[in-house]
């Protein structure tokens with residue numbers, strides 16, 4: 691039996707995660723791969739409640755440490771209730787954001803100590819890591835222009851360009867450090883050119 695893969699999708703705001711997630715799903719379906727789709731923060735009832743707290747207006751002034759720990763609290767629940775059970779049943783897991791987002795947003799954006807993130811990652815994940823991470827990359831101005839057309843910005847989307855440039859840089863330096871796992875996709879062009887790049891990568895792990 692083929693080993694089930696854990697695939698994550700990452701990127702800054704407006705890079706096209708939603709439409710490309712649909713595209714990846716269509717490839718997996720076409721190949722008759724049994725998979726689940728999930729997201730972070732979220733993916734469980736508790737995780738979705740934490741997502742509301744993290745993204746909404748009610749706790750807008752939470753400290754950066756609280757934010758980091760809530761991300762990992764949601765993740766601990768997600769890994770235990772959803773991700774590990776699926777992989778154990780040989781289902782592939784397709785996840786919209788995972789721990790690389792914490793390194794990028796809380797490490798890069800909020801400038802929290804990376805050692806703290808590593809400690810939480812090792813604690814919460816043990817040796818579980820994604821097998822493949824697709825990083826949709828585009829200049830912040832490009833993503834902003836696309837995201838700007840959508841509804842009210844959440845707590846992260848309200849951040850300034852300086853924050854998002856640090857997030858992008860942190861993502862790119864992780865990709866540089868782990869080139870076998872994290873594949874950078876140029877998302878600044880049209881959807882078709884992005885789909886072509888994704889198709890090559892997903893098909894290479896399927897085969």
Ligand code: TMP
Nearest residue numbers: 730731761787788791792795796846847
């Ligand atoms: P999105 O998944 O709809 O893009 O929104 C989730 C937001 O949460 C996004 O702005 C990135 C942020 N986030 C973090 O800051 N740290 C994390 O660990 C995760 C998973 C998401």
